[in-house]
Amino acid sequence: MAKALRELQNQLQLVDVAIEICDARVVASSRNPELGRLLQNKPRILLMNKSDLADPVVTDRWLVKMRAEGVEALAFNAAARRGTSQVIQAIGRAAAPKVEAAKRKGVRKTVRVAVVGVPNVGKSTLINCLAGAARARVQDKPGVTRGKQWVRLGDFLELMDTPGLLWPRLEDPKTALLLAFTGAIRDTVxxxxxxxxxxxxxxxxxxxxxxxxxxxxxxxxxxxxxxxxxxxxxxxxxxxxxxxxxxxxxxxxxxxxxxxxxxxxxxxx
Ligand SMILES: Nc1nc2c(ncn2[C@@H]2O[C@H](COP(=O)(O)OP(=O)(O)OP(=O)(O)O)[C@@H](O)[C@H]2O)c(=O)[nH]1
Ligand SMILES: [Mg+2]
Known part of the structure; x- marks a missing residue:
């Protein structure tokens, strides 16, 4: 897992924006605390995915809390293949400073976005949803995406699918339990x-x-x-x-x- 973290750290250097996907049913437990450190000051969008399965009242409360903390957060349902424009707009806002800086130099910048998160939260599904086609492999079990994969969206946007990243050690038993309930990890205990x-x-x-x-x-x-x-x-x-x-x-x-x-x-x- 340390190797996976290092790999992700290198890959993140290649991107302008990170989309962190979590599971709207278990927002806190499905966010890997290591990601914050890896992303450092990279603009980040928090996508609470599988919101179709979550309690809408609770999801709204999470959105209020995240936004109050200054996090750009969205509730999303990647399986529905709708509402993609709000994600594209959020990417546009997050990448705007870099795009503007390039423009001043007369360059039209290609925005590169990494999609990161714990296993099985819908990273590949989101990419397929934004691409409007099945470009990344999706399956309802953790550990499907094995290596990074770039998917080009139009002329000026590229998305990077990444393998689900777990904690080096799942210390909190409650977190491990919640992730096992949703199917993000296989409970072997x-x-x-x-x-x-x-x-x-x-x-x-x-x-x-x-x-x-x-x-x-x-x-x-x-x-x-x-x-x-x-x-x-x-x-x-x-x-x-x-x-x-x-x-x-x-x-x-x-x-x-x-x-x-x-x-x-x-x-x-
Ligand atoms: N109900 C619902 N199911 C979803 C949603 N997004 C993804 N799924 C399902 O969740 C499962 C996992 O999706 P993937 O896109 O493979 O997840 P991933 O994060 O790429 O998983 P790894 O590559 O294994 O880390 C699939 O069965 C998807 O159809 C969503 O918003 N709502
Ligand atoms: Mg995947």
Whole structure:
């Protein structure tokens, strides 16, 4: 990972603007604190992607907080392939000083933009969305983009797709848990059942109605996965609850947004 950081640092020297993508459902946990140091004073746009899956009220609160901190932030849905003009305009604003300086020298500058962020947040999807075509490989699992890739957009804009960058060590267990819920990292410590159980426990306090409607789950439930099994009829041949199947269903349905629009992190007041 130290090598990946060094590589990214070198690549960032080639660009005028960085788009940092995070996941709107877990804004704080999906921002790599190392990036701030790597980007230094490079103009940066924070794109809260997958906003179609996040709670819109919470996303608005994040936007207010970020903008109050002077961060150029946008909520985005790269999968919808709409609203690209707001991103292009933000790039234009961020690159304006350099473009103007070049203009004064009689040069029309090509703006180079790096798209950076933790795995699976939609970096390649954003590039395809801006390019209007499938130029970068996209898949719903972390670690899809392996090396940097330049994509040219018109005559004066180039975007660089980069591999998802994780922390050298994920020290905060809560952060690791939230990133495992969204699928940004593969949880190698917990079983699927433990992960789903933890997600359900989290949602019991924040989105109890959703759990009741979808899984008939009323908090506090001492064994929420059994409740999901009963509701869905997930039973093993001997009649025992098939909790692995229930766990996978819960995780898949949360990640696909089938539980509704859910944010797992809210800005601190
Ligand atoms: N619902 C929703 N899904 C999205 C959005 N953006 C990307 N996705 C999905 O998220 C998954 C990951 O997208 P990628 O573009 O491959 O993510 P990445 O950041 O390039 O991932 P790595 O290259 O592995 O680091 C894919 O299944 C995309 O279709 C979005 O705004 N909303
Ligand atoms: Mg990618």
């Amino acid at each position: 917990r079983t699927q059942e433990e992960l789903a159980q933890a997600l359900l426990q989290d949602l019991e306090t924040t989105y109890p109605k959703t759990l009741e409607q979808r899984y008939g789950l009323v908090a506090p439930d001492p064994n929420p996965l059994d409740t999901v099994c009963r509701k869905r009829g997930f039973l093993l041949p001997g009649g025992q609850p098939d909790s692995l199947r229930a766990a996978q269903a819960v995780l898949d349905e949360f990640r696909a947004g089938r539980l509704g629009r859910i944010s797992l992190e809210v800005p601190s007041p």
